[in-house]
Structures are given as structure tokens and as C-alpha cells.
Amino acid sequence: MAHSVGIKDVARAAGVSVGTVSNVINRPDTVASETRARVQSAIDRLGYVRSESARQLRAGRSRIMGLLVLDMGNPFFVDVARGAERKARDAGLGVMVCNSAQSAGEEADYLSLFAEQRVRGVLLTPADATGRNIETFRRHGIPFVLVDRVAEGTTECSVSVDDVAGGALAVRHLVDAGHRSIAYVSGPPGLNQVSDRRQGAVRALAEAGLGPDALRELPTERLDVAAGRDAGARLLGLADRPTAVFCANDLLALGVLQAMFAAGVSVPDDLAIVGYDDIEFAAAAAVPLTSVRQPAVTMGALAAELLLEETEADAARHEHRRVVLQPELVVRSSSLPTR
Secondary structure: OOOOOOHHHHHHHHOOOHHHHHHHHHOHHHOOHHHHHHHHHHHHHHOOOOOHHHHHHHHOOOOEEEEEEOOOOOHHHHHHHHHHHHHHHHOOOEEEEEEOOOOHHHHHHHHHHHHHHOOOEEEEOOOOOOOHHHHHHHOOOOOEEEEOOOOOOOOOEEEEEOHHHHHHHHHHHHHHOOOOOEEEEOOOOOOHHHHHHHHHHHHHHHHOOOOHHHEEEEOOOOOOHHHHHHHHHHHHOOOOOOOEEEEOOHHHHHHHHHHHHHHOOOOOOOOEEEEEEOOHHHHHOOOOOEEEEOOHHHHHHHHHHHHHHHHOOOHHHOOOOEEEEOOEEEOOHHHOOOO
16 A cells, blocks of 8 residues: 655655645745745645645634535536535535435435534425435534425525425416416425415415416325426326326426326427426427426525625624525427417
């Protein structure tokens, strides 16, 4: 096993003390230029890399920000990560991205890992609907910001989209197109985003003089394409099949679209489909997908900005804020009748 070059090796090669090497690395202006050049030459020759983790432990200040999301297989969360990473990089920090896979147990494990690594702070899209994981993590005193979730009942910062407004946008569009029977492929009922989008859908129906019975909910255990295909199969089996479907995210909508294609059902003539998130694949689908757009990159960047603000030197003056962004409906072929 190769020997790891340490600070003592550099000191020996340069003919100086360990303290002098440390000063060259951390306070170069305190060392004479000739000595500094000799030490730097030894560092370059030996290939010495300082232990950043050890330095961080001594300083009690990590240069890593944690990001824990529901599903990194969903391009929406990839965009959130992009926004957070850009803001963190500008501040000289790195981002440790982890995927809870919509599991409260895996979320708890990763939050424990973040605490062990003493990360600077955490950006979190919670998977645990009970809030117990957040309560446990709060005891470590590590700042965190909720992403894609309103900070209900907490004092922490949050950055989210008005999902009630988004659900209303989707269903109002379908009602305006003449649909009076709409399915909602909803995802896990414990997720706030899912229930908020349903609330918006019911609100739009009420505005149109339609009761909640006009919305038939098809819950799924996950928010992925496979769950959408399964929901599409259930939809096909209904005797009084709705004429339109609103899906809690685009992956579900793409799965429903696949199921309709396989069954020979025409989209949008026999069934209109609206998704949510407006991921890149939505516009590239065989039938371009109407979707409620969330500003995912902006969401990630704003969340990182709030976290950095809280963890900087002036954290005492930091005020927790709840930032709520507005969604936008992007209309494409999947909800526009062709005949």
C-alpha cells in the first residue's frame, strides 16, 4: 500500500518545521518568500494534499452542503440539484447529493450521515410525512432548508411552489377544454405536494360549478413511470372512464401515456393528459405533454442561498423565510383535441 504523504514529510524535505509548513499552507503572508518557495517546491515534488476533512474538524466548519431529495431518477430533482450546486460552488462549497428513494428509513440514514460528517447545512425534500426525521435531525444543531415543501409547523426556511395554485391551473385548463370527468393520478397520499395539488384540482372544479365527484383519484405508491403505467392500466379498466387525467408529476403522466399507446387509446382525442414539473422529457414525448412548470433550478439556488445566509458569519441576523414561487401552465398537444 502506497505511503500517504503527510505534512511531516514536506517539513523534512524542505528542512523546516511542521509549523512553518502549516503557515505556508494557511497563512503564507507570515512566511519569508524564500522559505515559502522552498516549502511550496517540496509540496509540489511530493504531491502533498492537505487533509481537508481534518482541517474542517479543527475549524468546526465544513465546506460540504448536503442535499437529500426524494428521487434523483426524476429530472425535476436533478434540476434542483443543479441550481443548488451552482450557488454552493460560487461560495466555495461542494454538494453531497443523496437520494431517499421516497423512503423515510433511508432518509433517516442519510440525515445521520450528514450529522456524522458535520456538513455545513442540509437542503431537504422530506420523505417522512410524520416529521419525526426532521425532529431528530434538528437536535444536531445543523441548519437546514426545506425544498419543494412549505415549512408547516417549523421555524426553518423553505422554498416551494404554490402547488394548490398549480393543481388548479391544470384542472382549470381541462375544464375549459370541456372535460367534466377527470382522473387524478396522485402518488403517495402522505406527500404534501400530492395533497396540495389535489386541493387545487378540487378548487378548480368548484369554481366551474362541479363537485369533488368529478375528480376520481387513482393513488400510486411511487412517483415514477412504472407507477404511471400501472395507473393507466387501472384507468383503462374503468367502466365509466374519465375523459382527462391530471398527474401529480410528469413521470406518472409519461407512464399513463405509455399505457394509452399500448392499448390503442388516442391522446388527446380519447384521453387528455396533463402532468406536473415540466421536465425536459415532457416536451420530447411522442405526444408532447402539457405540464405545470416548476422553476426547479431557481428553487435549488434560492434554497442554497438561504442556507448559506444562515451559516455565514452574520447568521445571528438571519431571519427564517418561507419563499413560495408561482407555477406556470405550459400547454402542449396532450391536452388539445385534434378533432
